Amino acid sequence: MFVLGGMQGVLGWYMVKSGLVDNPHVSQYRLTAHLIATFLIYAYMFWVALSLLFPPRSAERHPWYGKTLALTALITVTIISGGFVAGLKAGKIYNTFPKMGEYWIPPDFLALEPAWRNFFDNMATVQFDHRILAITTFALIVAYWANLRKSELPARVRRGVNALLHTAVLQVALGISTLLLVVPVLLAATHQAVAMLLFTIALYLVHALRFGNSA
Numbered sequence: 001m002f003v004l005g006g007m008q009g010v011l012g013w014y015m016v017k018s019g020l021v022d023n024p025h026v027s028q029y030r031l032t033a034h035l036i037a038t039f040l041i042y043a044y045m046f047w048v049a050l051s052l053l054f055p056p057r058s059a060e061r062h063p064w065y066g067k068t069l070a071l072t073a074l075i076t077v078t079i080i081s082g083g084f085v086a087g088l089k090a091g092k093i094y095n096t097f098p099k100m101g102e103y104w105i106p107p108d109f110l111a112l113e114p115a116w117r118n119f120f121d122n123m124a125t126v127q128f129d130h131r132i133l134a135i136t137t138f139a140l141i142v143a144y145w146a147n148l149r150k151s152e153l154p155a156r157v158r159r160g161v162n163a164l165l166h167t168a169v170l171q172v173a174l175g176i177s178t179l180l181l182v183v184p185v186l187l188a189a190t191h192q193a194v195a196m197l198l199f200t201i202a203l204y205l206v207h208a209l210r211f212g213n214s215a
C-alpha cells in the first residue's frame, strides 16, 4: 500500500507535467491513468479492510459470485470511460439527453484517423461511449437487483444489493444533470464521488459472495 501510494504521487506529478502551467488542461491519458491508479489502490485497501472485518468463512462461492464480479468489471470500465470524458472536457458538447443534439449517434463519431483514436481523442465518441456504457451498466444493475431480490439472501447481502440499485439511480441522475447543466464543478465532483461509492458497494458484494461469508 505504501509503495502504491508513492507511485500514485509520481503519476500525479507526471499528469500535472502535461499541462496546468499556461493552460488548465492535462492529458486525458495521464488523467485517466491517475484515476485508474486511485481506484486500484482504493480497491486493494478496501479489500484488505473487508477481509479483516469479515474473515473468510469458506472457500465455497455463492452462485452469483461470477456475475457480481462481471458487473463490477463493467462498472470499472464505465468509470474509466468517465475519466476520458472529464480529461477531454467532452461534457461541454452535446448537452442534451437522451439524444446528442439532433442525433442518436453523433455525425463526427469516426472523424479521426486511424479509427481507434476516436475512442480516446474524439470528444463526441468519448461522450457517446460513456453514455452507452453507463446505460448498459445501469440496465444490468436493475436486472441484477430484480433477479437477486427473488432469491433467499442473507440480510447483509440484501442491503448491499438494494444500496447498489439506489446508488446507480443517483449516479445516472447526477451524470445526466452534469451534462445538461454543462459540467458545474460541484455536480461533476459529486458524480465522481458517487462513482466511487458505486464501486465500493460492488466490491463489498464481490467479497461477501466470494468467501461464503454472506451470512
Ligand code: HEM
Residues within 6 Å of the ligand: 035, 075, 078, 079, 080, 081, 082, 083, 085, 086, 087, 089, 090, 091, 097, 130, 131, 134, 135, 137, 138, 168, 171, 172, 174, 175, 176, 177, 178, 179, 183, 188, 189, 191, 192, 195, 198
Ligand atoms: C453507472 C453510471 C456512471 C458511472 C459509473 C459514471 C462514472 C463517471 C466517472 C468516474 C467520471 C469521471 C470523473 C472525473 O474523473 O472527474 C464521469 C464523468 C462524466 N460523466 Fe459519468 N458515470 C455514469 C453515468 C453517466 C451518465 C448517464 C451521464 C450522462 C449522460 C454521465 C455524464 C458524465 C459527464 C458529462 C462527465 C464529465 C464530468 C467532468 O467533466 O468532470 N455519466 N462519469
